[in-house]
Amino acid sequence: xxxxxxxxxxxxxxxxxxxxxxxxxxxxxxxxxxxxxxxxxxxxxxxxxxxxxxxxxxxxxxxxxxxxxxxxxxxxxxxxxxxxxxxxxxxxxxxxxxxxxxxxxxxxxxxxxxxxxxxxxxxxxxxxxxxxxxxxxxxxxxxxxxxxxxxxxxxxxxxxxxxxxxxxxxxxxxxxxxxxxxxxxxxxxxxxxxxxxxxxxxxxxxxxxxxxxxxxxxxxxxxxxxxxxxxxxxxxxxxxxxxxxxxxxxxxxxxxxxxx
Ligand code: PXP
Numbered sequence: 001x002x003x004x005x006x007x008x009x010x011x012x013x014x015x016x017x018x019x020x021x022x023x024x025x026x027x028x029x030x031x032x033x034x035x036x037x038x039x040x041x042x043x044x045x046x047x048x049x050x051x052x053x054x055x056x057x058x059x060x061x062x063x064x065x066x067x068x069x070x071x072x073x074x075x076x077x078x079x080x081x082x083x084x085x086x087x088x089x090x091x092x093x094x095x096x097x098x099x100x101x102x103x104x105x106x107x108x109x110x111x112x113x114x115x116x117x118x119x120x121x122x123x124x125x126x127x128x129x130x131x132x133x134x135x136x137x138x139x140x141x142x143x144x145x146x147x148x149x150x151x152x153x154x155x156x157x158x159x160x161x162x163x164x165x166x167x168x169x170x171x172x173x174x175x176x177x178x179x180x181x182x183x184x185x186x187x188x189x190x191x192x193x194x195x196x197x198x199x200x201x202x203x204x205x206x207x208x209x210x211x212x213x214x215x216x217x218x219x220x221x222x223x224x225x226x227x228x229x230x231x232x233x234x235x236x237x238x239x240x241x242x243x244x245x246x247x248x249x250x251x252x253x254x255x256x257x258x259x260x
Contacts, residue, residue: 001224001258004038004067004210005031005251006235007058011049024054027247028062034251038086040233042069042100045076045093052079059083067233069100069130072109077116080125087126089150089233090116099236100213103132103152106140117144128210133191133198142205149202150210150233153223156191157214159184164218192222199228217241220257232258 010024024041031039039062043055059066065086070076071093080088090113092104106113106129113129120127128148131137133155141149163184179187199209209229216237223229234254241250 002037002231003255004040004233005036006040008042008049009239025057030247034248035255038065038067040067059085072116081123088120089128091130106137133195138198138202148208152213153211154213159188160219196226203228
């Protein structure tokens with residue numbers, strides 16, 4: 001299974017001080033040496049971590065394919081068309097969110113998305129849509145003619161954390177529920193089943209399937225077991241572990257979890 005390493009959090013650390021280091025560019029050779037298959041970066045509209053100069057130099061200098069995540073705004077699509085990464089993953093963005101909280105609204109936004117996808121594909125950039133695992137979103141993605149979809153695994157990761165870590169059972173994503181372990185186990189099984197069925201459907205219709213968000217060394221195994229998912233994009237947990245074990249080891253360890 002392919003591993004895209006999202007290196008945004010290296011820039012998060014730099015931007016916390018507005019200094020020059022750590023420079024995400026320095027991560028490229030380490031990611032490659034450790035066996036990463038792709039570099040993933042998110043150029044957010046508010047530039048809270050990656051800056052335009054980072055995106056430019058990473059795309060120009062990376063020997064691994066670069067997957068640029070960005071919003072569907074005209075500004076971002078124009079930047080992507082100029083920088084020409086290997087792939088663009090279109091993601092929803094809200095300025096007030098801490099991280100990408102859900103998938104793209106693919107069903108209501110067809111004309112705007114079509115236009116963005118057309119522009120990117122005209123530059124021979126592969127396009128992926130970051131979507132919630134729902135049948136409507138998969139169908140809409142097929143209609144939109146993209147090469148890839150990436151399932152948002154945040155719900156899976158949150159349920160897993162509620163079951164197997166100290167995270168409060170009344171985590172903000174499901175605030176009104178005080179959930180028993182039995183119910184949480186069923187919810188986790190249902191979410192995995194949903195991801196499995198939808199990835200199979202998507203693959204049958206010719207889409208390539210990625211997944212990501214909230215995946216870590218503990219919760220990744222059940223996602224790896226879904227054969228139709230070809231690639232995972234993982235950021236926060238790899239960079240977090242790298243503080244203790246180093247980036248190279250954090251990637252090597254995660255890549256080992258992705259072996260099938
Ligand atoms: N994939 C996409 C499209 C993302 O936007 C992100 C970051 O939210 C990730 C993967 C990686 O998520 P994480 O940092 O939680 O591993």
